[in-house]
Amino acid sequence: MPTAAPPQATLAAPYDRVLAELATVLPAARPGTRLITDPLRTLAYGTDASFYRLIPKIVALVETEEEVVRLLRITRSHAVPVTFRAAGTSLSGQAVSDSVLVVLGDGWRGCAIGPAATTVTLQPGVIGAEANRRLAPLGRKIGPDPASIATAKIGGIAANNASGMCCGTAQNSYRTLESMRLVLADGTVLDTADPASCQDFQRSHGALLDRLAGLGARTRGDEALAGRIRDKFRIKNTTGYSLNALVDYQDPVDILQHLMIGSEGTLGFISSITLRTVPEHPHKASALLFFPDIGEACHAVALLKAAPVDAAELMDRASLRSIQDKPGMPPQIRGFGPDAAAVLVETRAESAAALDANVMAIGAVLADCVTIGDSRFTTDAKACDGFWKIRKGLFPAVGAIRQTGTTVIIEDVAFPLPRLAEATRDLQDLFVRHGYHEAIIFGHALEGNLHFVFTQAFDTQAEIDRYRRFMDDVAVLVVERYDGSLKAEHGTGRNMAPFVAMEWGPQAYGLMQEIKDIFDPDGLLNPGVILNGDPEAHLKNLKPLPPADPLVDTCIECGFCEPTCPSHRLTLSPRQRIVGRREIARLEASGDDPGRLAAIGAAYEYQGIDTCAACGLCATACPVGIETGLLIKSMRGERRGALARKAGSLVADHMEGTLGLTRSGLRLADLARRTVGHGVVQAAARALTGGHLPALPHSLPTAASFALTSDPAAGDDRPTVVYAPSCVSRTMGPAASDPQKRPLPEAVESVMRKAGFRIVYPEAADGQCCGMPLESKGLIEAADAKADAMLAALAKASDGGRHPVVMDTSPCTLRLRKRAADSGLRILDVAEFLGEFALPRLEIAKTAGPVMLHLTCSTRRMGLDGALTAVARACAETVVVPPDVGCCGFAGDKGFTTPELNAHALRHLPASVPDGCASGYSTSRTCEIGLSDTAGVPYRSIVYLVDACATAKVEQKARVAEPAF
Secondary structure (H helix, E strand, O other): OOOOOOOOOOOOOHHHHHHHHHHOOOOOOOOOOEEEEHHHHHHHHHHHOOOOOOOOEEEEEOOOHHHHHHHHHHHOOOOOOOEEEEOHHHOOOOOOOOOEEEEOOOOHHHHHHEEHHOOEEEEEOOOOHHHHHHHHHHHOOOOOOOOOOOEEEHHHHHOOOOOOOOOOOOOOOHHEEEEEEOOOOOOEEEEEOOOOHHHHHHHOOHHHHHHHHHHHHHHHHHHHHHHHHHOOOOOOOOOOOOOOHHOOOHHHHHHHHHHHOOOOOOEEEEEEEEOOOEOOOOOEEEEEEEEOEEEEEEEEHHHOOOOOOOOEEEEEEHHHHHHOOOOOOOOHHHHHOOOOOEEEEEEEEOOOOHHHHHHHHHHHHHOOOOOOOOOEEEEHHHHHHHHHHHHOOHHHHHHOOOOOOOOEEEEEEOOOOHHHHHHHHHHHHHHHHHHHOOOOEEEEHHHOEEEEEEOOOOOOHHHHHHHHHHHHHHHHHHHHHHEEOOOOOOOOOOOOOOHHHHHHHHHHHHHHHHHHHHHOOOOOOOOOOOOOOOOOOHHHEOOOOOOOOOOOOOOOOOOHHHHOOOOOOOOOOHHHHHHHHHHHHHHHHHOHHHHHHHHHHHHHHHHHOOOOOOHHHHHHEEEOOOHHHHHHHHHHHHHHHHHHHHHHHHHHHOOOOOHHHHHHHHHHHHHHHHHHHHHHHHHHHHHHHHOOOOOOOOOOEEEEEOOOOOOOOOOOOEEEEEEEEEEEHHHHHHHHHHOOOHHHHHHHHHHHHHOEEEEEEEOOOHHHOOHHHHHHHHOOHHHHHHHHHHHHHHHHHHHOOOOOEEEHHHHHHHHHHHHHOOOOOOEEEHHHHHHHHHHHHHHOOOEEOOOEEEEHHHHHHHHOOHHHHHHHHEEEHOOOOOOOOOOOOOOOHHHHHHHHHHHHHHHOOOOHOOOOOOOEEOOOOHHHHHHHHHHHEEEEEEEHHHHHHHOOOOOOOOOOOOOOO
């Protein structure tokens, strides 16, 4: 199996010398894992959420500040440009490069909360939502709240001065900055919170500080210029550099660090940042308010500006049309007129009484506004989350319905609030004039900030010219008619760089050029971004989006999927797999570069196909629900061919025998392990399988042995459940080293009987399987046939769906639920059964020691992570759910055949195991194998924990109510 990284490309000078020198700075366990030059992965990393693509010659994964320092000194000595990248959710092309792309590795996740949580110090690799998760128990959060906060990292949030729906202009990175630690273009480190560091910097870079101080003094002394800058930043503005630093501060260090905010990596590297936190009020209410037209909606927003409102999101009629069929949307939207608009409002407070007062105040403010439909506020968290989730999905919603091959573009402007309605209508007129009939407008209306989304083809010069004319007209409209911001919060990037001088004028633009020269006189940091003398820069290096497969053609390459993916940074993420597949499709269609096609295709076998866990978690983060694993399974099926499909059918038809052989193999492995040792067994297994089974975990299961016998029906008044043990739980028992020796079905039966249930098994239960092992290998037809046969047996056992079916393995539950959507069967995952039906009928004595809990991918996808956690907490005083562990990467049998995927996915797990922890729990036997090996404590089904803590309720206490199945 090809576990080595792809061969590195031969680079021309000076990149060959840079690569050689960087190899001494960035050591790697395997070649090509931290310095990447192969055609597939450089292409994959040359993609961000924008509609631009540049392919870097070298991708360097850095782990420490010292590595950044040495990298900058090496690249500077060879005059080679460098671009820094965090999560790559940038929308304006500021995170791509055709030179050296520097990507944050795992070593940038530090988070230190200050006294009383009034400040938080974050390294640039911390995801924004993770910072908020850590602050939440203390009632605080960071100010910036971009829609991409679940993916975007602090480095990018600060470097773009990202804001979002609730932070306005008062709580963005610029306004909440306390201090930062940064690396300048020459490799010098400055910690603005450390007086000694500042003194050292004064001695080494006094001339730079003097230039900044002089620039500030000169700007503040020009009343017209200073006033112009202050006016420009009264509304959201990320066009160009943060010139407000020159008028807001006099200390050159303060000017320097505030200029870094919004500089998009063109002035230096932020290696740590301390932000002042803001309150996260526990009580919230939201309302989706509808108005007859955009004018009335904007009138309402102007009134709300002075009300206790934390967010007001404007949506035009086209926006509403794109989401009106989404779950949770009021059905009345469909009947609204062609000019209707909406404002999604949120208010927050420290107490329920204060929240009620806010809602009343807002109602009074809006009393004279004309609304249509229901205008009530709700405090229901699920309803509120649904509203905001749909609002955040407006951008990709357009992308998902675009014509294949076109690009979805989002622009981001701001207008003075009193003229918002007029400006919105003018934008709508521009759409009509240029033929963008699918365009929608929405945005953070309290700040006059509008986003508009449209689709654009770049495959002909005529289409590029149409985009050029449209953007020219947008610039004239925003700048000359309304004196607004061409970029309000998404950053200048490449997309608006040619228009910065137009917005700011020659004098202010000259300040920006001086700033760039002070920080980066050689112009090597992210060239072409923010300042770009090419008036057509926004029309070059446009990203192709050729059709690749209907399963993924709606992908807009936003990258929201990446934090969920267990193979991200080992090989490829879902976004990168789609990028690679699109390039293969493009090359196949064009036929113009067979060598590149062969190289990318060969690398994709391992990078794209073999190391994909196909766990489906990417679909939970994807705004349009793309499950990249379905594409990979399809490709696996194509790769295997007809012979493999026949073999899959044979296995499906003889499942009982196949499982018997597996049990025999486990018995032999256990015997050999006890006789000659684990190492000898592993070497033998590797030799016998030709290297296809490179790893036998120390926690290898023993063979399970258990008789599946239904309870008799006669004279039994207990509620009936159909128990469908998975083929894995029927085959794999606990590991030999696990103190627990009983097979899972025995533990499930024990809990069911304690809770007073009658157990029924389906016919021929030993041969039943949901088909998951076959599906994961791309043998979809055989997998579905096996699932259908199992569903037929379950329908009979459940008396046509009268009795619920309980499954003990979450991946199997999910697969059968999807296959049985219209069958009338109620299929319960073990977490549901335990929490809703078993625990209320049991006496529980909590265990005192801490326990680990792993939430499987399937559990999360079914929305049962909360249910499983509640079961664990009902049985243990302390439950640890590691925040840095998602999919375990064992992926059925991938833990045996591709162990590096499991190791990579669980690399953060050991640090989360608390002292005194003796066990972990989950709901998938194969996941538990890898978890046990990595954590150093045995993982087993959550059923074992419940069984250990539970006793039957005493009969004479009270008759336990019948479960409401």
